[in-house]
Amino acid sequence: MTDGTAVRRGLRGAAWLLPAAIVLIALNFRGPIVAPAPVIGEVRVDLGLTATIAGLLTTIPVLCFSLATPFASWVIAKADPERAVSLSLLIVLVGTVVRSLPSSAALLVGTAVIGVGITIGNVVVPVVIRRDTSPERVGIVTGVYTSALNVGSMITSLGTAPIAAAWGWPVAIAVWAVFAVVAGLAWTYTVGARAAWLRPLHHEPVAATGPVELLTETGSIRTVASTSRSGAAAEPVRPARRLITWGLTLAFGGQAFSYYALTAWIPTLLHDEIGFSAESSGASSSVFQIMAVVGALGVPVLATRFRPRGIIALVGFLWLAMPLGLLFAPQLWLLWSILGGAAQGGGITVIFIVIVRIVTSDDDARRMSAFVQGGGYLIGSAGPLVAGSLHGATGTWTAPLLVVLVAVLTLGVAGTIAARRVD
Numbered sequence: 001m002t003d004g005t006a007v008r009r010g011l012r013g014a015a016w017l018l019p020a021a022i023v024l025i026a027l028n029f030r031g032p033i034v035a036p037a038p039v040i041g042e043v044r045v046d047l048g049l050t051a052t053i054a055g056l057l058t059t060i061p062v063l064c065f066s067l068a069t070p071f072a073s074w075v076i077a078k079a080d081p082e083r084a085v086s087l088s089l090l091i092v093l094v095g096t097v098v099r100s101l102p103s104s105a106a107l108l109v110g111t112a113v114i115g116v117g118i119t120i121g122n123v124v125v126p127v128v129i130r131r132d133t134s135p136e137r138v139g140i141v142t143g144v145y146t147s148a149l150n151v152g153s154m155i156t157s158l159g160t161a162p163i164a165a166a167w168g169w170p171v172a173i174a175v176w177a178v179f180a181v182v183a184g185l186a187w188t189y190t191v192g193a194r195a196a197w198l199r200p201l202h203h204e205p206v207a208a209t210g211p212v213e214l215l216t217e218t219g220s221i222r223t224v225a226s227t228s229r230s231g232a233a234a235e236p237v238r239p240a241r242r243l244i245t246w247g248l249t250l251a252f253g254g255q256a257f258s259y260y261a262l263t264a265w266i267p268t269l270l271h272d273e274i275g276f277s278a279e280s281s282g283a284s285s286s287v288f289q290i291m292a293v294v295g296a297l298g299v300p301v302l303a304t305r306f307r308p309r310g311i312i313a314l315v316g317f318l319w320l321a322m323p324l325g326l327l328f329a330p331q332l333w334l335l336w337s338i339l340g341g342a343a344q345g346g347g348i349t350v351i352f353i354v355i356v357r358i359v360t361s362d363d364d365a366r367r368m369s370a371f372v373q374g375g376g377y378l379i380g381s382a383g384p385l386v387a388g389s390l391h392g393a394t395g396t397w398t399a400p401l402l403v404v405l406v407a408v409l410t411l412g413v414a415g416t417i418a419a420r421r422v423d
Contacts, residue, residue, distance in 0.1 A: 021190040024183040031152030038161040055388030058264035064115025065377030073370040091117030093180035100174030139300030150292035157286035239371035247418025249375035254411030256380020264384035287337040292345025308419040316412020318343035
């Protein structure tokens with residue numbers, strides 16, 4: 001048996017390693033953001049925070065997703081994706097520990113640090129998925145990734161309030177740092193294992209004039225774009241010069257605004273409208289997070305039969321049930337959470353799938369991912385702050401839910417128009 005054959009068999013047999021590591025990594029990219037929501041009342045009382053400042057605990061990380069995106073793209077370009085993932089987990093770990101210190105300054109600073117760490121991860125993981133996953137598996141691995149994002153949110157939504165009741169809110173929001181440690185160890189092992197398997201296949205680069213088949217690090221064969229006689233690939237069109245980029249950015253912004261506004265305030269809304277306790281509100285809001293798994297895994301299946309524009313239209317229609325339902329029949333919160341949760345998981349997944357389909361190289365993927373997420377999260381960062389401010393000013397949840405409704409419509413309309421030419 002040749003070295004190349006052995007490596008191919010080893011890689012195919014261990015193809016589960018990358019998705020497994022991505023799942024553990026993704027648990028750290030949403031959970032830390034929603035952790036304060038179930039105990040926000042205790043945090044406000046202990047630290048004397050206003051409703052607007054409390055909203056910043058969710059707004060700051062999402063704002064970092066936008067403002068720190070150029071930095072994240074620079075880090076990935078200067079280093080490599082493997083180191084960028086490790087750095088993102090380390091920064092999240094440090095931020096989680098700092099945020100647990102019982103002071104308003106530490107709370108806000110730690111939250112910002114977490115936001116920077118997650119920003120790097122947000123940009124680099126889609127690049128890793130595109131680079132190391134065969135084309136036929138990109139959709140499902142993307143779905144697994146976005147599912148894990150929401151599983152992390154669900155776990156923290158369920159666990160934070162009970163832990164706080166036993167040991168206090170600082171411990172309750174610090175304990176989730178263990179996820180970063182576990183993910184870091186798993187990623188280090190995965191990178192080391194893949195490097196060992198690929199070492200026998202390392203050769204000097206050869207200039208090509210046509211399509212080239214390469215063995216990816218998951219053991220599949222991928223055909224890469226043609227190169228010139230000098231081996232240089234054609235320069236892709238910059239994201240800002242493509243109309244589809246702006247449409248996807250608006251769609252991503254509508255998705256992010258709706259998701260983070262509801263994630264930050266659903267526990268409080270359920271407490272005010274239905275009378276749930278802090279523990280019950282946190283558990284109830286976790287339905288919204290876990291149902292995203294259905295949407296995230298269902299969209300790749302739909303993508304094999306339907307065009308993305310049809311899927312985005314369906315996602316937008318289901319998303320509407322959440323703000324409308326909570327506005328007119330909050331007692332049916334479970335039904336609205338099921339429909340809205342599945343829609344929000346499918347929304348981010350289908351946008352990522354569209355990005356992967358239209359990019360032409362890893363560098364193009366990095367730029368497109370950074371542009372869409374940077375602009376989208378800039379819009380999304382206003383969600384918790386706007387919702388909290390409107391609730392504080394009006395004393396009701398009508399105005400916040402109407403704003404979420406507009407954001408959902410933006411997702412559906414802009415996304416459908418942007419994806420109309422994607423196969």
